[in-house]
Amino acid sequence: MLSKRIIPCLDVREGKTTKGIKFKNNVDIGDPVEMARFYYEEGADEIVFYDITASHEKRDIMLDVVKRVAETIFIPFSVGGGIRSVDDMRSVLLAGAEKISVNSAAVKNPEIISQGANAFGSQCVVLGMDVKHVGQKENIPSGYEIVINGGRRYMGIDALEWAIRAEEAGAGEICLNSIDADGMQEGYELKLTALISENVNIPVIASGGAGLPEHLADVLTKGKADAALIASMVHYGNYSINEIKSYLDLNGIRVRKT
Amino acid sequence: MIAIIDYNAGNLTSVAHAITHLGFKCKVTNDIRFISEAEKIIFPGVGAAGSAMESLKRLGLDQALKKAFSDGKPVFGICLGTQIIMQYSQENDTECIGIIDGSVKPFQKNMTSENGSKLKIPHMGWNKIYPEKDHPLLLGLKNDDEFYFVHSFYPAPEHKEHVVAKTDYGIRFPSIIGFDNIFATQFHPEKSGKPGLVILNNFCRSKPC
Numbered sequence: 116m117l118s119k120r121i122i123p124c125l126d127v128r129e130g131k132t133t134k135g136i137k138f139k140n141n142v143d144i145g146d147p148v149e150m151a152r153f154y155y156e157e158g159a160d161e162i163v164f165y166d167i168t169a170s171h172e173k174r175d176i177m178l179d180v181v182k183r184v185a186e187t188i189f190i191p192f193s194v195g196g197g198i199r200s201v202d203d204m205r206s207v208l209l210a211g212a213e214k215i216s217v218n219s220a221a222v223k224n225p226e227i228i229s230q231g232a233n234a235f236g237s238q239c240v241v242l243g244m245d246v247k248h249v250g251q252k253e254n255i256p257s258g259y260e261i262v263i264n265g266g267r268r269y270m271g272i273d274a275l276e277w278a279i280r281a282e283e284a285g286a287g288e289i290c291l292n293s294i295d296a297d298g299m300q301e302g303y304e305l306k307l308t309a310l311i312s313e314n315v316n317i318p319v320i321a322s323g324g325a326g327l328p329e330h331l332a333d334v335l336t337k338g339k340a341d342a343a344l345i346a347s348m349v350h351y352g353n354y355s356i357n358e359i360k361s362y363l364d365l366n367g368i369r370v371r372k373t
Numbered sequence: 374m375i376a377i378i379d380y381n382a383g384n385l386t387s388v389a390h391a392i393t394h395l396g397f398k399c400k401v402t403n404d405i406r407f408i409s410e411a412e413k414i415i416f417p418g419v420g421a422a423g424s425a426m427e428s429l430k431r432l433g434l435d436q437a438l439k440k441a442f443s444d445g446k447p448v449f450g451i452c453l454g455t456q457i458i459m460q461y462s463q464e465n466d467t468e469c470i471g472i473i474d475g476s477v478k479p480f481q482k483n484m485t486s487e488n489g490s491k492l493k494i495p496h497m498g499w500n501k502i503y504p505e506k507d508h509p510l511l512l513g514l515k516n517d518d519e520f521y522f523v524h525s526f527y528p529a530p531e532h533k534e535h536v537v538a539k540t541d542y543g544i545r546f547p548s549i550i551g552f553d554n555i556f557a558t559q560f561h562p563e564k565s566g567k568p569g570l571v572i573l574n575n576f577c578r579s580k581p582c
Contacts, residue, residue, distance in 0.1 A: 116486055116541060117498040118519060155566070160499055186390050191521060191564050211386045213564065236420050238495060238523045288497070316493050339490075341498065371499045371519040373566065 118371040119335045119363065120160040120342035121356055122320060123349055125150055127196075128167045130176040132350075148183045154349070155188035157356040158373035162188070163216070163290070163320075163344060166196035178210045185211025195243050195290075201230045208235060216290055218243035219263035222270055222277075225284060232285025241320075242286040246274045246307060247294045259307055266294035274307070275314060282315045289315065290344065292322040300326025300347060308338035320344055328354060328362035335368050375399040375577065376411035378438070378454075380418070380428040388417050388451065391563040391570060397577045405437045413577070414441050417563075418453030422477065422526075423465025425457055435470050442472045442554065447579045450557035455550065456528055458557065464526050473550060473557070475530035484543030492543045495525045500548075500560075502538040508551045510537060510558075510575045518568035520548070520560035527559060554579075 125132045125147050132147045151162050164184075166177040174197060181194055194207045195216030204215045221228050221242055231240040245266060251258040259274035278289055291311050293304035303324045312319040321340035325331060331343045348354050360370045377388050377399055385401045392399040392415070399415070400407065408414065416438060418425055429435045438458065442448055450458050458470050462477035469477070484492040499519040504511055520540075527546040530536055540548035540559070550557040556576050562569035 117496070117500050120498055185387060186394075189387075189391055189394070189563060189570060190566050209386070211390070213387070238419065238497065287495070316491075318493055318497055341493070372517045 116369060117341070118160070118369050119340075120320070121158075121331070121359060121363075121370065122161045122163055122342055122344050123150075123154045123159050123356070124163040124165065124322070124344045124346045126165045126167050126346075127177060127180060129173050130180055133167070147180050148187055150350075151184045151192070152187050154356060155190055158360060158371070159190065159356055160371055161190055161342070162192040164192065164194045164196075164212075166194065168197065171197075178206060181207060181210035181212050193241055195241070200227070201234050204231050204235065204239070208239060214239050214241050214288070216241035216243045218245065221281065222261060222263055222272065225280065228281055228284040228286050232287070237285045237287035237317075240286050241288045241290050242278070242281040243290045243292065244274060244277065244281075244311075245292050245294050246304075248304070248307070257310060259310070262294055266297075275310060278311045278315050282317050286317060288318045288320065290320040290322055291340075292344075293324060296324030297322070298347070299324055302326070302330040303334035303338055303340075303343070305333055305338040308334055308340050312339040312341070318342065326353075328359045331359060332363055332366050332368060335363070374411050375413045375415060376408045377401045377415045377417065378408065378434060379403045380425065380432060380434055385417055387561075388415060388563045391573055392577065395570060395574050395577060403432050403434060405433055408434075408437045408441065411441075411446070413447045413449070413579075414438065415449045415451065415576075416454035416458065417451040418457060419523075420453055421465055422453065422456060422462040422467040422469065425453055426467050426469060429457070429470070438470055439472065445554050447554050447556065447576065448472070449573075449576045450550075450555075451563070452524060452559060452561055455557035455559055456526060458555070459528050459530070462526065472555060473528070473530055473535065474532060475528065475535075477526050478529050479526050480543060486543070495523055496542045497523045499565075500540050500542065502540050502548050502560075503545070504538045505536045506534070508537040508549070509579060510549060510551055510556055510572050512575050513571045514568055518571075520558070520562065520565040520569060522548075522560045524559060528557070 193214035318341035322344035
């Protein structure tokens with residue numbers, strides 16, 4: 116049996132980490148390489164970096180971060196944000212990341228998923244999905260719609276149908292972010308997570324809403340998630356990864372002990 | 374010097390970083406002469422058996438690996454590298470290098486865990502190992518240690534005395550193989566945190582036989 120993975124997520128802008136509350140008012144909280152080392156030592160099972168650098172010219176800063184992280188930690192890590200082509204994927208993977216995640220680029224050009232999977236293998240390609248609850252509609256039978264641009268743009272695509280399509284195209288994993296829950300620290304969107312996880316055969320990482328260890332316990336059991344992304348609850352020192360894992364272990368959820 | 378064999382099968386920098394971090398010298402290479410002069414060989418790999426085997430043959434690396442093995446040099450296979458040194462892989466119906474007797478088989482679809490939930494394929498994430506025999510690779514590991522796996526196929530050696538440890542995922546499959554100068558893991562020690570580094574360190578300290 117696999118252990119459930121606990122994955123800290125670091126938003127990086129121009130080489131520095133930030134954490135947004137509902138994608139607004141980002142505040143600067145440090146050096147991504149040092150934070151990665153800290154979470155690696157603390158027992159993180161994987162680390163996710165999102166590059167939120169707006170300007171294309173400054174994107175090479177992220178490649179340098181990826182290189183330094185790869186020399187420092189010996190667990191898998193993925194990089195998302197701003198990856199628009201197979202060439203973008205290649206440069207991030209060659210810099211030392213295990214996986215790349217595509218989100219809005221895949222919504223605009225779904226072929227990027229199969230192109231990436233063919234070039235580097237499915238295990239490298241994570242589909243990031245930002246999802247909002249909109250209620251059932253004719254074109255949104257699951258009631259969950261794909262959004263991009265930090266939740267500002269509705270795409271008219273059903274989240275469940277998109278997840279299944281992405282798996283068929285060769286995505287190796289899904290990182291499922293609920294825009295409704297993100298930054299609220301009131302718990303993951305369990306219904307959405309279970310819906311997606313039960314209907315695909317690739318692992319699903321739940322994202323958005325973690326504030327307490329019990330939120331992780333809920334999403335890894337009732338939400339059927341394979342892994343849980345966390346941010347604020349560890350970035351601001353409210354909990355350590357060890358504390359979270361001890362709580363999960365006590366509640367009968369298998370986690371990796373370090 | 375340790376040669377990390379480069380045959381266009383995935384990103385090899387992480388293996389090199391881990392070896393360097395442990396204080397050993399290594400080089401990512403497909404130069405047959407360099408490989409023949411190296412003290413030890415690491416044979417990593419991510420991807421599919423068919424195209425990997427094609428690249429190896431084109432570069433003459435299949436013969437270089439066989440020679441390293443018959444010369445008694447320590448050889449370490451990782452993930453696809455482990456599968457490729459078996460005789461045959463069901464992935465792409467591939468004749469492999471054949472240093473280890475046995476074949477590579479796919480996980481069956483629709484496997485379930487002991488609590489009835491479906492097991493996803495690939496087997497991706499952290500899992501435990503259960504030793505089958507004493508072996509130098511296991512020195513310094515703890516019972517609870519876990520390792521990072523990403524694979525849909527697994528190695529099935531013909532001789533059970535070649536199996537060092539197994540792992541549970543629907544079935545109990547061989548996850549470490551070791552005999553003579555062969556060391557091989559299905560998981561990625563370079564991505565398995567401290568226990569992974571312990572295994573790599575054990576290999577780097579091994580002596581030729």
